[in-house]
Amino acid sequence: MKTQTLSLGLASVGAILCASTALAQTPVLNVLTYDSFTSEWGPGPAIEKAFEAECACDLVFTSAGDGAALLARLQLEGPRTDADVVLGLDTNLTAAARDTGLFAPHGVTADLTMPVTWDDDTFLPFDWGYLAFVANKDTAPVTSFRALADSDLKIVIEDPRSSTPGLGLLMWVHAVYGDEAPQIWADLADNIVTVTPGWTEAYNLFLAGEADAVLSYTTSPAYHLIAEDDDTKTSWAFDEGNYLQVEVAAKVANTDQPALADQFMAFIAQPGFQDVIPETNWMYPATKVSLPTGFDTLTVPSKGLLLSSQDAANVRDALVETWRTALSQ
C-alpha cells in the first residue's frame, strides 16, 4: 500500500517534470497588441486557438493600452523587446514606428480587399474600417462636413492629441478640404458638444443621449444589431468619402523566433484569422472572407480616403494646431 503510494507519487512527479520539459521545448511567439484585442470578447482567444493548432507553438498575447500606447511601449523597450510581432498600429502611427528601425519586411503577398491600394512591405493590414458619425436612425442624416456645420446637430468627437480616431478626423477634414480646413472647423465649433480623451468616453456620451452623433466607425452599428438585436443605430456616408483606419501588424527585426513570426504574419491573411475579425473586433477583415449576416445592412461610403503614413506624419502637428486654434475661439 505504502509502496504503491510512493510509486504513484514518483510517477506524478515524473509526469510533471516531463510536462514542464515539453513545455520548455515548445517555442513561444510573443505578440504585442492593444487591450481590446486580447480581452475575452476580442479576437485574441479564437486566433490563439487557431494558430496554435497549426504551429506547434505557444502564442502569447501581451496587451498595452491602445494603438498609441503600443508604440510608446515599443519605444520604451527598444531593441531589447521580447515582442516577435506587433499587432494593432494604424497608419497614423506607422511612420513613427518605421523610424524606430525595429521592424523587418513581412514578405507576405495577400489579396487585400480595401478601398485603397496598399503598398508597404513592412506593415501588413489585418483589418480596416471607415470612420463615420454614428447616430440614431431617426436623426436626419447629413452627407458632408459643410452640411453638418450648417445643421443644428450636436456631435461628440475625440481629442486628436490623445486618441487615434480623433486624429483620423483631422486627417479626414484635411483630405477633403485642404487649406479650407480651418474654416470648416470654425463652422463646426458650435456643433461640437464636447471633445473627449478617447473613443470610450465619446461613445458613452452618445449612448447616454448627450449628442445626436459621435465619431466612430461604420461598423459600430453592427455590434448593436448582431450582439444586442438593436437596429436603431446607423452611420453616415459623406459625399466626399469617409476616412479609413487601417490596422496593421509587423514583424520585429531582431526576433528570436524568425520562422514562427513569418508563419504568424502569413496566418494573419488567412481565414483562421480573418474570419474572427468582424464579430470580435467589429471591423472589416483585410482579405476576402464572407461577412456575417448583419454586415450587409451597414452604410458603405462611396469612397475611402487615406493619407500615406508619411504624409500623415508630416501634416499632423500643423493640423492639430489648426484644430486647436479654431476651437479655442
Add this chain to the structure above:
Amino acid sequence: MRSLPAWLSAALVLALTLGTLLAVALRAEVGRGLSSGDWAAIRFTVGQAIVSALVSVALAVPVARALARRRFRWRGALVMLLGAPFILPVIVAVLGLLAVFGRGGLLNAGLAGLGVAPVSIYGAGGVVLAHVFFNLPLAVRLILQGWLSIPAERFQLAAQLNAPIWRLLERPMLARVVPGAVLVIFLICLTSFAVALTLGGGPKATTVELAIWQAVRFDFDLGRAALLSCIQFGLCAVAAVIAWRVTPVDGFGSGLDRVVARWDQSAWDWAWLLAVTLFLATPLAMVVWRGVPGLADLGPGVWAAAGRSVAVAAGSTVLCLLLGLSLALRGGIVMSIVGVLPLAASALVMGTGLFLMLFPLANPATLALPVTLCVNAVMALPFVLRVLGPAVTDIRASYGRLAETLGLRGLSLLRIVILPRLRRPLGFAAGLTAALSLGDLGVIALFATDAQETLPLAMYRLMGAYRMDAAAGAALLLLALALGVFWICDRGGRMDVDA
C-alpha cells in the same frame, strides 16, 4: 532610531516621484521648451483648480458643521456616502453626473416641464461641477475631522461661560484645517485630465496632464514630458509653501475623548445636509440603476479582476498606513513636503519611469500588481498624512509631556498613547486608501497583461468592446466594493462619532 522608518518611507516616496521623473528625464533628448499652447494649458489648469478647490471647501464648511453638531439615524450612512464619489473612476462618475445634469438628464427634464430653457453642463461650469462632486466629500471629511478634534470639554466650558463658539473654537480650527484641504483639492484638480477634457467642451479646456499624456503616448518626447512634469511639481511646491505659511500651528489642548453635545443647532443644518445628499446621491443612484441589469452579464474574468483589485487594495492600504504613520510620527517640514509630492506627480510619468527602471531587471508584466500596490500606496499618502498629521500633533501636544514623565517611548508610546487616539483618523485613512486603490486606473494600464487585469481596467475593456451594459454592471460592482471596504475600515471611526 525614531527617524529610521520615516526616512525609509521618505526614500520610497522620493524614488517613486522624483526618481521616476529622473528616469524619464535621463532617457530624454533635448526638449523644445514651452509653446504658447503649453502656457494656455498652464493658465487653464491653475485657474480651474483654484476655483474648484475654493468652491469645494466653501461648500464643505457648512456641511461639515451641520454633521458635527447633529445626531440622526442615517448619519453614519451619509458620512459613508460622502466617501463614494471620490473613489469612482472618472468616466463612471461623469456618466452619473450626466444622468442628472446632462442634456437628457433629470434636471433638464424638470426644467423642460417648467418651460425653462435647458442648461448645458459643458464648459468651465461643468468642469467645476464635476470637481466639486469629486472633492466636496473629501473636503467635508477633512474638515469634519477638524471639528471632531476639538475636545468636548472645550464646548462644555464655552457653554458654561456663554462664550462665542465660532470665534473661540471653530474659526481657529478652520484656520488650521482649511488651508490644507484647499491645497489637497487644488492639487487633485491640477492633475485632472479626463474630467477637464470630457466636460470642458474642447481645446479651451486643455490641461498640463493632457500635454504630458500627448508627449509620452503620441510623440514619445520624454524630454518634454519631463519638463511638463517639472512644471507640475513647481506649481505644487508653490502651493505647498503657501499653505504651510498660512497654517498656524496650534492645538486645543487635551480632552477626555467625550462626545460633543451641541446646543447651537439651526434649521440651516438640515437644508445643507439635504442639499449635499441630493447632490451626491442622485448621480450615484443613477450608476446603481444602470448597473443592476448588467450584473448578470459579468463573466468570470471580471470577478477574478475584482478579486485582484481587492487584494491590491488591501496590500496598498497596509503599506500606506505604515508609510503615513512613520512620517506623521516624525513630523517636520521635510515630511510635509514628501507627503505632498505624490499629488504633483503624473501617474503617466510615474508609470513610464518605473517601466524604464524595472525593464533591465525583470519583465515588467510580472511586476504589474506589486508595482500598482506600491504606487497606489504612495498616491494615497498625501490624504492619509493630511488626516493623521494634525491628529498626531495634537496627541503629542496633549500627552507628550505626560508620556515623557512616565518614560513611555518608542513602541510602547505608540501602543498605549498614540494608536488608541488615532483610531478614528486611522480608520478613515485606511478606508480612503483602500477605496482609492480599488478605483485606480493609472499605472496598471502601462504594465498589465490580461492575467493582471484589475476591475477598473476590466470595466474600460468592456466599454471598449461595446459591452456598455456589462461595463455598467462592473461599475456598480466597483462602487459596491469601494463603499464596502470604506465601510469596513471606517467603521471604528463612525461608531465613535455616533456614540
